[in-house]
Amino acid sequence: MINSSVMPQYQQxxxxxxxRIANGxxxxxxxxxxxxxxxxxFSVSNITIRKALALLSNEGxxxxxxxxxxxxxxxxxxxxxxxAVSGNFTEWVDSxxxxxxxxxxxxxECALKPAPSRVSNILECAxxxxxxxxxxxxxIAGNIISYHVNFGRPEVLGTIKKSTxxxxxxxxxxxRGECGVNLxxxxxTVEAMAADRDLAxxxxxxxxxxxxxxxxxxxxxxDTVVAVSHLYLRGDHxxxxxxxxxxxxxxxx
Amino acid sequence: MINSSVMPQYQQxxxxxxxRIANGxxxxxxxxxxxxxxxxxFSVSNITIRKALALLSNEGxxxxxxxxxxxxxxxxxxxxxxxAVSGNFTEWVDSxxxxxxxxxxxxxECALKPAPSRVSNILECAxxxxxxxxxxxxxIAGNIISYHVNFGRPEVLGTIKKSTxxxxxxxxxxxRGECGVNLxxxxxTVEAMAADRDLAxxxxxxxxxxxxxxxxxxxxxxDTVVAVSHLYLRGDHxxxxxxxxxxxxxxxx
DNA sequence: ATATAAAAGTATACTATAATACTTTTATAT
DNA sequence: ATATAAAAGTATTATAGTATACTTTTATAT
Numbered sequence: 386m387i388n389s390s391v392m393p394q395y396q397q398x399x400x401x402x403x404x405r406i407a408n409g410x411x412x413x414x415x416x417x418x419x420x421x422x423x424x425x426x427f428s429v430s431n432i433t434i435r436k437a438l439a440l441l442s443n444e445g446x447x448x449x450x451x452x453x454x455x456x457x458x459x460x461x462x463x464x465x466x467x468x469a470v471s472g473n474f475t476e477w478v479d480s481x482x483x484x485x486x487x488x489x490x491x492x493x494e495c496a497l498k499p500a501p502s503r504v505s506n507i508l509e510c511a512x513x514x515x516x517x518x519x520x521x522x523x524x525i526a527g528n529i530i531s532y533h534v535n536f537g538r539p540e541v542l543g544t545i546k547k548s549t550x551x552x553x554x555x556x557x558x559x560x561r562g563e564c565g566v567n568l569x570x571x572x573x574t575v576e577a578m579a580a581d582r583d584l585a586x587x588x589x590x591x592x593x594x595x596x597x598x599x600x601x602x603x604x605x606x607x608d609t610v611v612a613v614s615h616l617y618l619r620g621d622h623x624x625x626x627x628x629x630x631x632x633x634x635x636x637x638x
Numbered sequence: 639m640i641n642s643s644v645m646p647q648y649q650q651x652x653x654x655x656x657x658r659i660a661n662g663x664x665x666x667x668x669x670x671x672x673x674x675x676x677x678x679x680f681s682v683s684n685i686t687i688r689k690a691l692a693l694l695s696n697e698g699x700x701x702x703x704x705x706x707x708x709x710x711x712x713x714x715x716x717x718x719x720x721x722a723v724s725g726n727f728t729e730w731v732d733s734x735x736x737x738x739x740x741x742x743x744x745x746x747e748c749a750l751k752p753a754p755s756r757v758s759n760i761l762e763c764a765x766x767x768x769x770x771x772x773x774x775x776x777x778i779a780g781n782i783i784s785y786h787v788n789f790g791r792p793e794v795l796g797t798i799k800k801s802t803x804x805x806x807x808x809x810x811x812x813x814r815g816e817c818g819v820n821l822x823x824x825x826x827t828v829e830a831m832a833a834d835r836d837l838a839x840x841x842x843x844x845x846x847x848x849x850x851x852x853x854x855x856x857x858x859x860x861d862t863v864v865a866v867s868h869l870y871l872r873g874d875h876x877x878x879x880x881x882x883x884x885x886x887x888x889x890x891x
Numbered sequence: 892a893t894a895t896a897a898a899a900g901t902a903t904a905c906t907a908t909a910a911t912a913c914t915t916t917t918a919t920a921t
Numbered sequence: 922a923t924a925t926a927a928a929a930g931t932a933t934t935a936t937a938g939t940a941t942a943c944t945t946t947t948a949t950a951t
Contacts, residue, residue, distance in 0.1 A: 397845045420929065432910070500662065574879050576876070577849060577850050592645065620848075684900090707897090
């Protein structure tokens with residue numbers, strides 16, 4: 386069988402069945418579909434299904450009885466609590482200082498570095514040109530939630546040092562206060578991505594963990610790009626909540 | 639060595655190095671760190687690094703020369719084009735019909751089904767109670783971008799059929815038009831997650847692909863929950879863009 | 892020319908993953 | 922009681938992933 390080789394199949398199957406139970410697709414006391422059927426559905430062998438069920442069995446989700454079937458032994462536990470960050474993407478993305486949640490930031494580095502390709506395109510400089518960069522980590526209750534990288538031309542942002550950012554100052558404030566930039570607009574792009582080993586190490590997560598990737602492009606009054614930020618946000622343990630009024634029909638169309 | 643066993647390590651390393659090159663951390667013509675150093679950094683064996691480099695070599699990113707080192711042979715290609723969906727999460731999430739992009743939806747099923755645990759909590763019914771549910775797929779240019787599941791009490795939403803949704807009608811419209819609901823508010827939660835095999839099959843992606851998971855809770859004038867929607871959105875090939883005015887200081891604090 | 896250090900490459904062995912074909916247990920209809 | 926069908930469980934075998942220890946090639950300083 387061709388496997389485009391990510392996670393071992395038995396673990397993929399286990400993950401999927403676990404979610405089915407957690408979702409309530411199989412209820413406590415139910416007999417789940419027999420191995421033969423699961424083999425068929427997932428296009429894998431007997432042994433792969435068995436290993437998946439063995440995992441679930443060890444975790445206490447199911448119990449297999451020879452000749453009878455595999456029975457769900459545990460109801461879906463109540464939601465694993467996620468830390469909820471309020472406000473929509475627009476708000477929390479680079480201005481998380483004075484909110485209700487105690488977010489702490491650490492500046493890892495603040496130095497001239499070669500421009501990554503994606504940024505050099507935006508800031509209209511050559512690939513590898515030295516840019517002012519700053520790398521930060523943010524935590525809630527000690528847990529890392531995001532990794533921020535800011536880029537800018539050294540002429541404009543060069544005055545920002547590690548010490549400029551304490552305590553928990555945000556980037557927009559500093560751009561205005563220290564660099565005298567007339568900030569007018571931010572173009573924001575949000576994507577979902579998976580952590581590679583570099584990001585996994587920084588964010589203290591497993592390889593493959595889903596992340597939000599946010600790119601902010603800061604523009605001044607003349608529509609010139611002043612700075613670029615790249616934010617990598619853990620998406621697995623944090624939920625981003627917002628409340629939207631539907632009284633006005635306009636945008637629902 | 640303990641591997642919490644996701645993707646094979648040599649592929650993890652390859653993914654990481656590929657991104658370093660694409661980012662411009664290693665430039666064309668550069669000699670990348672020698673295997674011994676990479677072994678050390680990634681805490682893997684010689685052979686694992688070699689397999690990773692063999693992958694990159696086949697893909698034309700690098701060329702290894704015995705006794706010399708491994709040289710980067712390809713500059714980062716220009717951004718792989720992503721389809722950009724404009725507007726922020728608030729807007730595009732369940733109202734994508736009449737936008738500039740030609741989004742087409744297909745109703746997969748519209749039937750009474752047992753409530754998933756997460757939804758039964760919100761709609762305050764027992765786990766497994768029959769709820770009205772509707773499942774939809776949305777495409778842009780033939781490519782699946784999202785999978786939507788709507789839930790509601792059968793007394794309220796039971797009149798909605800497959801045919802009610804054509805052509806490309808959105809859920810909010812139907813709630814108001816067909817069900818006479820006085821919609822007032824929507825509470826939205828956004829998370830990043832990875833596709834299991836069920837979602838992977840529906841969205842036609844690989845297991846592990848990063849997805850946006852959006853939960854919308856629809857409330858009427860009396861703050862009663864009327865309906866719940868679960869949206870699973872491909873996050874890898876689609877970027878969500880918005881432009882934010884920074885003229886007003888208020889929210890940057 | 893030659894020794895040396897630093898790089899990529901190879902040999903061997905062990906473990907995890909997974910396919911195919913077969914066996915045992917259980918419930919149930921006769 | 923007994924045959925049967927349907928379920929989980931086992932044996933065997935092949936292949937992929939990875940670690941350890943070793944070899945060959947290359948550039949360079951003498």
